[in-house]
Amino acid sequence: MLEPNQIVSGLELWQWRNASIQAATASDIPPMEVDWLLQTITNLDRLALRLETFKNWEQIPIQLSLTELEQLWQKRLNDRLPVQYIAGMTSWRKFQLTVNQGVLIPRPETEMLIDLAIAASDDNMRAGHWADLGTGSGAIAFSIAEVLTNATIHAVDISAAALTVAQTNAKNLGFGDQIQFYRGSWWQPLEFLKGQFSGMISNPPYIPSDTVLTLQPEVVKHEPHLALDGGTDGLDHIRHLITVSPDYLRPGGVWLVEMMAGQAETVAELLENHGSYSNISIHADLAGIERFAVARKNL
Numbered sequence: 001m002l003e004p005n006q007i008v009s010g011l012e013l014w015q016w017r018n019a020s021i022q023a024a025t026a027s028d029i030p031p032m033e034v035d036w037l038l039q040t041i042t043n044l045d046r047l048a049l050r051l052e053t054f055k056n057w058e059q060i061p062i063q064l065s066l067t068e069l070e071q072l073w074q075k076r077l078n079d080r081l082p083v084q085y086i087a088g089m090t091s092w093r094k095f096q097l098t099v100n101q102g103v104l105i106p107r108p109e110t111e112m113l114i115d116l117a118i119a120a121s122d123d124n125m126r127a128g129h130w131a132d133l134g135t136g137s138g139a140i141a142f143s144i145a146e147v148l149t150n151a152t153i154h155a156v157d158i159s160a161a162a163l164t165v166a167q168t169n170a171k172n173l174g175f176g177d178q179i180q181f182y183r184g185s186w187w188q189p190l191e192f193l194k195g196q197f198s199g200m201i202s203n204p205p206y207i208p209s210d211t212v213l214t215l216q217p218e219v220v221k222h223e224p225h226l227a228l229d230g231g232t233d234g235l236d237h238i239r240h241l242i243t244v245s246p247d248y249l250r251p252g253g254v255w256l257v258e259m260m261a262g263q264a265e266t267v268a269e270l271l272e273n274h275g276s277y278s279n280i281s282i283h284a285d286l287a288g289i290e291r292f293a294v295a296r297k298n299l
Contacts, residue, residue, distance in 0.1 A: 006065050010057035013038070016066055017049070023077055033076070033083045040087040041069070080217040092139045094146075097169050099137055102161030104227045106139040109285040110203055110258055112292060114143040116283055117201055120254045120294050127151055128198040131248070133186050133241065134158075136227060138166030138179070140201055145178045151198065153179040156189055159226060186240060187248050194247055199254035204237040206230040206260045234260055238267060246276035249297040256294050264290035271295050 017038060021031045035049045041063040048054045064072070075081040084090040084105045090097055092106040093114070099105055118126075127150040132141040135155035145153045153175075157163050163181055170179050182189035190197075207228045213220055219228070230236050238257055245255050255277065259267055264282045271277045277295040285291040 006062045007059050008062050008066055010054045010060055012066060013042070013060055013062070014052060014055040016070065020073055027077045029076065037083055037087055040089060079221065081222055082218045085222060093143050095139070095142055095173060097137050097139055098165055098172065100165060101222055102159065102224060103137040103165045104223050106137055109287070109291060110140070111143070112283070112285055113140060113201055113203065113256060113258060114147065116292055116294055117144060117199060117254060117256055118147055120256065120296070121199055125198040125252060125254060128250070129154060129193055129196050131156065131187070131190060131197055131200045133200060133202040134204050134227070135166050135181070136162050136203075138169045140203065141166070141179050142169065142173055142175055144201065145175050154182065154190055154193070155179055156182045156184055156186065158183065158185050159224065162224075162227075186237070187244050190248065196250060197248050197253055198250055199256070200241075200245055200249060201256045202241055203258040204230065204241065206234045206238060206258070206263065208232060208234040235263060235266065238263075239270060242270050242274055246274075246297050251297055251299045253297045254294070255297065256292065258292055261289045261291070264293065267293045
């Protein structure tokens with residue numbers, strides 16, 4: 001996230017805001033994005049924006065010049081650049097996370113992974129080693145570290161660009177000591193800890209390959225396809241995690257993944273048929289979509 005290094009007048013910003021809200025509406029973009037962006041890159045709050053009290057302020061610190069802001073906003077309108085990438089940050093649970101086009105923008109529904117992990121882990125499993133596989137921006141790792149204060153979190157990603165973002169966030173949020181980062185494919189960098197993990201959480205790529213290019217343009221054009229494409233049926237990586245994870249989890253260790261609508265029945269069957277898991281359960285997100293699978297390694 002940039003530091004405020006520009007000054008604009010309230011009138012200039014008011015004029016930009018009004019024009020941008022009109023342009024957003026005309027381009028079928030939620031007008032609320034304009035105020036979210038302004039709250040992120042200035043010291044304005046929601047009330048000042050809604051009442052337009054800032055219009056008469058002489059000076060407002062801002063992270064971008066109005067010219068730079070307008071250029072990026074045109075990319076939002078014309079090229080469908082996500083507003084979070086314009087701001088260079090996003091909110092997730094209680095955190096303000098740096099994001100760029102090297103990482104997926106964390107979605108609100110994924111926040112439920114943290115609550116499910118806590119519910120699925122007893123006191124014995126809330127310490128020791130936990131893995132966040134495919135960490136991206138680090139959002140899951142930070143949330144687990146905040147709640148499981150006695151655990152060591154091992155965050156893995158195959159993307160060097162993603163790890164750079166995650167490590168920046170860890171430093172900014174003060175999690176440098178509790179979270180360790182590794183570049184590699186899924187469990188591979190953690191072979192030295194086989195059989196020692198209390199839990200594993202992953203939001204892996206789970207979208208079928210032929211579906212990726214049909215997603216909304218914000219996703220197709222700007223978010224990393226490496227973090228989206230799950231193979232022919234979307235389940236390549238989840239199958240791998242089902243197969244390999246028992247070698248890394250302690251008896252009773254928690255296995256938890258996010259998946260796509262329509263995949264729950266197959267994922268539950270794969271877990272059941274593997275023979276290494278018990279207490280298998282499927283959980284819906286706030287929209288009622290079966291999105292999460294939880295299991296334990298057999299005792």
